[in-house]
Amino acid sequence: MINLAAPVNPVLLSAAPLRSPSSVAQSMFWEATDQLWYVCQRYVTEGDQARLLVSRLRADGTLLDSMTLLRAGHGANIGVDRRNDGIHLWTDALVSESLWAQAIARVAYVPDGVADASDPQSVALHQPRTGVYRVSATVDPVARELIFRSQSSNVSSATSVALVDRYDLDAAAEGVFEPLGTVSQVSDRTLQGYASLGGYLYTLYGDSAQANTYITCTDWRSGQVVGDQHITTLSSLSDREPEGLCVYQAAPGDTASATLAFGFADGVPGGRTFYAARFPHPGTPAWVKVPYDTSLYVPNSDNYPPQYRLAGDQVHLHFGISRIDGKPWTNGEVLFRLPVPARPDRTQRLVGVVSGAGVTADTMAVRFEVTVGGDVVIYDERPLTGWVGGDHSFWRC
Template identity: 30%
Template sequence: MNRRRILLAATALALTPAGRASAAVPATPRLDLTATTGPWLREITLSETRVPQSFAFDNTNKRLYTAQLTQGGRILAGESAAVSGADRSRNGDLCVTRLDWRGTVTGRMYLKGFGHGVSIGAEPVGTSTYLWTETDAVPDSQGNGYGTRVARFRFTDGAVLTTGSTSLVRHDPVPGSDHNTVALDPVHSRIAHRRRADGVWTYALYDLVTFKAGVFEPLATLTQPDVLTGPTFQGYATLGRHLYTLDGTALSDNVHLTAVDWNTGAVLERQLTDAGGELFYREPEGMAIQIPDATSPARLHFGLASEESLTQTDKKASFYYTDTTVR
């Protein structure tokens, strides 16, 4: 039996529901988490030396966007001196890199005070791309800033935005919450919102047009399943009736993919994956939905951060996916 099958066989799948869920999202096929393939792109270089926290696809304009915490030593527009990496993390200062689908960097912009970048969205509008991110970061006890609201803005190569920039449209779907992040479903034009309030992690699914109008009436709401409480959360995506999550840490064989039913909150599948097991350093970071072309099925991508060796530690990004469905 090969290593992949050993790892998958060793995974105990507990089909336990979340604490609560309420929805009536129409049925759609579920993606098979055992059928991962790739890499689509392997160990590409981004703008910063730090790990890629998340990524998103503009499927219309064939662009890939990645979010990283800004590295220490950068001096951005309006700054008089270099800022340390620890302060960048505390502030929630992000770098968003734009790439084509061959992995070539075509632009970058910086976001000051936005958050940790656990999940972002990319919305095509004609030939432009509008990004969805967290904003208005507040540092936690570990010195990492996380967003308390959600922002939408047009990607502009070379721009440096602050939370007070006039180009932002800010949303506050759950006032008083923290760790706000979003993910887009490009097939069904929906947006998922994850947040923490009163110590409870909750996901909500909205129609994108309605959400943009500032009307926060969820199509579905569920509390985070217990199986995701202990592991290190690393990203999520939404497609049709299903929420997909990624968790795990670096330098260990504990990267898990999980599928959850938006309607019931039930965990339908949880799989240990050895995708990218050949990488010297392997840390799960981010999920997103890609539509390769008009005739191809949607792909659920998950990202892996890596480095080449003990002496070459600048982080790289690799992307693996599944597009096989289980009905």
């Protein structure tokens, strides 16, 4: 289970351009083998409101190519199925008058190509459930499962009753759909994406610039919601609309690295861009805050109070603090004390940074030491003012 309350890493995609700058992203998928992003947009014109545009981006956000999908609905989610015979997309199809899908299609990805997602002569159409509405699908690349969502009525997701099914991906590609599990979803929030990983279904909700982005976690076995986390990452975006949730792996087959990535669309029509962030990998230890004298020191921001985490025999230390009285730091001043589990067996010498106050035309590096008693001490004979800190790692043994 992903620790949804953990701090996230906001640097996966930052203001990445998509093929069309005129519409927001709707969904995304990370393909770990080729290290590529697939980001889906609605690509509508006055005469065609059911087109989708899938942009393919390199890991750094550089636009590689794209593909246009005709009669493909809203693009509420997207899945990528990579095999020896190429890349296939799982996407919307059989669009109703409401512009939402009633079936899903498995479409071969053709760089800069065009495909009709609702044409049974050219794509494989599937209806795992009949008599349902607003269907969509994605892929769990770790479990190799197709995840299929459907609603009992053609209404907004915030007023719907939905079912989410799991199917074996290889069998689904052959048109065989035998559910491995099903959960029911009822919510008063706007759906913006979903993903499955490690026995749990994760769902992204929220609206543009509403500060109401949430990710919930549902146990596939019990059907119970076991997590509901408010997401504040990238809160400075001007038109922050949550769009897309997917599994993120550093490398294919590396299940230990699998976590969740989620996206935000931003910008005005004509200048739309895309952002993506991820949660720490499940095996990453949580940061632990360290007590300090709040009458003497203040952190730079909410992200920089003194804190540490353990990774085997290594300690990661992270802080940025200022003196409240504005006076210079004293050579040999103890800033705070680490608890016993994070103390080294010999003094560790570290190099940090200083804000620049009082060091004009001089180095902005500053020396710290971590003693065997856990004291984090600053050593510098200059009359330094402003904040000091850094991101350090040292061995306990």
